[in-house]
Amino acid sequence: MSEKENNEELDMNHLMQIRRDKLEELQKEGKDPYQITKFNRTNTAGEIKANYEKFEQKDVTVAGRIIAKRIMGKASFCTIQDSDEKIQSYVSINDLGEESYKAFKTFDIGDIIGITGFVFKTRTEEISVHAKEVTLLSKSLRPLPEKFHGLKDPDLRYRQRYVDLIVNPEVKETFILRSKIISKIREILNEKGFLEVETPILNTISGGATAKPFITHHNALNIDMYLRIALELNLKRLIVGGFDKVYEMGRVFRNEGMDIRHNPEFTELELYASYQDYHDMMDITEEIFSRTAKEVLGTTKINYQGQDIDLAPGWKRITMIDSIKEVTGIDFNEIKTDEEAVALAKERGLEIPDKTKETRGDVISIFFDEYVEETLIQPTFVYDYPIEISPLAKKKKEDPRLTERFEAFIGGREYGNAFSELNDPIDQYQRFKKQVEAREAGDEEAGMMDEDYIQALEIGLPPTGGLGIGIDRLVMLLTDSSSIRDALLFPTMKPIEK
Numbered sequence: 001m002s003e004k005e006n007n008e009e010l011d012m013n014h015l016m017q018i019r020r021d022k023l024e025e026l027q028k029e030g031k032d033p034y035q036i037t038k039f040n041r042t043n044t045a046g047e048i049k050a051n052y053e054k055f056e057q058k059d060v061t062v063a064g065r066i067i068a069k070r071i072m073g074k075a076s077f078c079t080i081q082d083s084d085e086k087i088q089s090y091v092s093i094n095d096l097g098e099e100s101y102k103a104f105k106t107f108d109i110g111d112i113i114g115i116t117g118f119v120f121k122t123r124t125e126e127i128s129v130h131a132k133e134v135t136l137l138s139k140s141l142r143p144l145p146e147k148f149h150g151l152k153d154p155d156l157r158y159r160q161r162y163v164d165l166i167v168n169p170e171v172k173e174t175f176i177l178r179s180k181i182i183s184k185i186r187e188i189l190n191e192k193g194f195l196e197v198e199t200p201i202l203n204t205i206s207g208g209a210t211a212k213p214f215i216t217h218h219n220a221l222n223i224d225m226y227l228r229i230a231l232e233l234n235l236k237r238l239i240v241g242g243f244d245k246v247y248e249m250g251r252v253f254r255n256e257g258m259d260i261r262h263n264p265e266f267t268e269l270e271l272y273a274s275y276q277d278y279h280d281m282m283d284i285t286e287e288i289f290s291r292t293a294k295e296v297l298g299t300t301k302i303n304y305q306g307q308d309i310d311l312a313p314g315w316k317r318i319t320m321i322d323s324i325k326e327v328t329g330i331d332f333n334e335i336k337t338d339e340e341a342v343a344l345a346k347e348r349g350l351e352i353p354d355k356t357k358e359t360r361g362d363v364i365s366i367f368f369d370e371y372v373e374e375t376l377i378q379p380t381f382v383y384d385y386p387i388e389i390s391p392l393a394k395k396k397k398e399d400p401r402l403t404e405r406f407e408a409f410i411g412g413r414e415y416g417n418a419f420s421e422l423n424d425p426i427d428q429y430q431r432f433k434k435q436v437e438a439r440e441a442g443d444e445e446a447g448m449m450d451e452d453y454i455q456a457l458e459i460g461l462p463p464t465g466g467l468g469i470g471i472d473r474l475v476m477l478l479t480d481s482s483s484i485r486d487a488l489l490f491p492t493m494k495p496i497e498k
Contacts, residue, residue, distance in 0.1 A: 012143070019141045022106055026139070031103075033136045039063055039114045045085035048119055049127050055119040062087060062129060063114040063137065065166065067144075071105055077128075080113060081169065088128040089115050095132050103136070110140030110166075158485050159493050174479045175489060177296060181475055182249065184292045185269060192284075194245040194271055199234035201227060201251070205448045208232035208392070211254040212444045214264075227253035231270040232392065232466065233453050236421060239272050239464050240456045247271035249471065256445075260483040261413065264492050267471040272421070276465035278393075278404045281418035282381050284467060285408050286313045289379070289415075293478060304411050304477055307377055315379040315408075320364060323372045323382050332364050356438050361386025361401065376409035391431045391447060393419035408469075415474060418467040425457035 026032060042061045064080035064087075075092040093101040095117075107113065117131040145156075145167055157164040157171075165172050186196065204223065206213040208230030218225050231248045238246050249269045256262065273280065293300050293311045300312040321332045335341050341363035345352055350366050352358055357366075364386050376382070383406035384396060393403035404420035422428050432454070438446035475487040485491040 015143050016141060019108060019139065019143075022108070023139045023141065026136070031136070033139050036135075036137055039135065039137055041114065045080070045082050045087035048087060048129075049085055052119070052121075052127050057118055057120065059116065059118050059132075060129060061114060061116045062089075064112065065140075066107060066109050066111050066113060067166075069107070069109060074101075076105070078107075078113075080115065081166070088122070088126055089117065089131050089134075090120075090122070090128055091115075091131045091134060095130070096134060100134065104134050107136060108140060108143070110142070110144045111136060112138040112140070154483075154485070155493070158491050159496075161489055171486075174475070174481060174486060177479050178475045178487065180296045181292055181478060182471065184296055185249070185288055185471075188288055188291055189247050189271060192245070194247045194273070195243060197235070197238060197243075197246050197248055198250070199228075199231060199248055201253075203228055205450050207447050207450045207453070209254075210389075210391075210445045210447065212256055214253045214255045229254050230468070231268060232468070233450060235270055235272050236461060236464065236466070237453070237456050239274050240459055240461050244275075245271070245273045258492065260485075261473065263472070263484050263488060266484070266488075269469045269471055270466065272464055272466045274462040274464050277420040277463065278383065278406055278418050278465055281465045281467040282315070282317065282383075282406060282408075285381075285416050285418065285469070286315055286379075288469065289408075289410075289474070292474070297478060302478065302480070304480055305482055307411055309378060309411060309477075311379060311410075315381055317381045317383065319384040320368055320382050320386075321384070323376075323380075324364065324367050327371050327375055328367070330367070332360070332367075335360065338363075354441075354443070356441055356443065357388075359386075359388050361388030365389045373409065373414070374412040377411055380409045381406045382409060390419070391435055392422055392428075394422045394424075395427070410477060413473065414470075415477070416467060416469045418465065421461065421464040421466045423457060423461035423464065425454050428457055429454050 040061060041063045045062060045064065048055050048060060048062070062080065062082065064082035066078055067081045067086065068079040070077045074094070075090065077088055077090055079086050079088050091101070091104055096104060114135040114137050115129055115131050116133040117129045120128060120130050122128055145163060157168070202216070202218070202225045204225060206226040206229055209232065211229040213229050214227040215224050216227065229252055231250065231252065235246050235248060247269065249267065251265050252268045253265045255264065258264065290300050290311045290313050293302060301308070301310050303309070318326070325331045330344070332341070335344065338359045341360040342352065342358050345363045345366060350370055352362070352366065384402045385393065385405040387395060387401055387403050390403040390405045393405040396402045396404055406418050407414050408416035432447065432449045435447035436449050439448065472484050472487045475481070476484060479487065481487050
């Protein structure tokens with residue numbers, strides 16, 4: 001610890017001790033604020049400021065955290081912040097009496113108080129509450145950061161989100177918008193006849209996506225279990241069972257790296273509709289993004305990290321092979337064999353992860369990731385993916401090396417993934433076997449054999465369209481957040497070493 005950090009810690013300890021001493025004095029006097037169980041607040045600051053004419057000269061009771069205070073002899077001003085606004089209060093010895101006013105002067109920034117009084121405007125036209133009574137509701141024993149050393153360090157803000165929301169109230173707007181976005185998506189899907197369901201988080205098999213799972217242990221059953229990496233397989237079981245349209249919005253968990261787009265746990269929307277295909281899923285995706293933006297933000301035209309983007313329907317639709325040709329001039333329709341594809345990748349200096357990926361389909365995917373993805377700024381559906389990277393999607397009739405799958409890209413990032421779902425149990429069994437072989441060869445992200453799911457397909461899955469959307473990335477997009485941590489209230493953080 002540096003000398004500066006050591007001095008700051010000593011200063012903090014001193015300030016905290018002063019506050020604890022004040023609390024002990026209150027407790028000795030029988031005025032312990034922590035004993036208060038309820039406070040009858042009549043209005044919020046936002047309501048009063050938005051409807052001043054209605055409240056002028058009327059008595060109100062407000063409550064919130066002290067964020068500013070000016071002591072001026074026998075009269076003072078303080079500002080409190082509640083859930084939606086700040087409001088100033090005028091506090092005087094004449095209104096409170098000597099003892100109560102003396103107690104008020106000892107209150108600290110960060111304390112939570114209740115104020116009863118009438119609403120008025122000061123000479124500077126600021127809407128305020130003229131206090132008749134002030135009650136200490138909770139003592140803040142730790143000074144707020146802006147009074148000590150500030151809270152600008154992103155790492156500290158994520159670790160102490162509760163302080164971040166107080167000190168940087170604009171952060172709250174992101175999470176209010178997040179709630180509205182999620183509510184709007186539910187509204188859209190409910191209108192379309194989708195049923196919201198809940199499926200297990202703990203499973204005996206890791207499946208439904210290509211990702212490394214978290215493993216836990218069930219003591220009563222004495223078995224290892226996996227936190228779900230996707231919602232897919234259980235939702236499709238419900239389609240087998242007779243539901244026509246289902247969706248789930250919930251947390252999934254992937255034991256992988258962390259960066260500005262990835263958190264180990266995140267919120268995913270998955271929906272499935274019988275008798276539909278991946279083209280129908282493109283239409284639903286467009287509607288979810290465009291309507292949510294229009295009805296939550298008031299426009300489909302947004303700016304994300306300096307890029308002007310229009311989410312209105314009419315998104316570009318292009319095959320993966322054509323998108324590569326458009327950017328690089330290379331046409332994989334003319335490259336017929338795995339050997340040709342691998343040779344081309346090596347010629348371009350592109351790394352193939354391992355021997356199991358030395359296929360034409362995997363090379364197509366590598367070329368797309370390397371050359372195309374970052375160029376897709378305006379909303380674009382890239383479709384017809386190689387079968388090697390799409391173990392749960394239906395083959396294309398015209399070219400069985402490809403599948404009826406798309407991903408949605410905006411601002412050079414992927415936001416959604418959809419299939420015409422594979423409903424052939426024999427084909428699905430063979431693809432699961434290939435996943436098992438890859439897993440046995442050391443690919444920790446490869447899927448497992450799910451015998452029960454094969455049985456479900458043998459019962460009969462109708463032609464079905466399925467779609468997955470990363471909710472956190474959508475929130476990032478619509479709130480212009482550069483990192484997924486800005487769209488999660490409590491992102492995963494590495495523990496601080498002591």
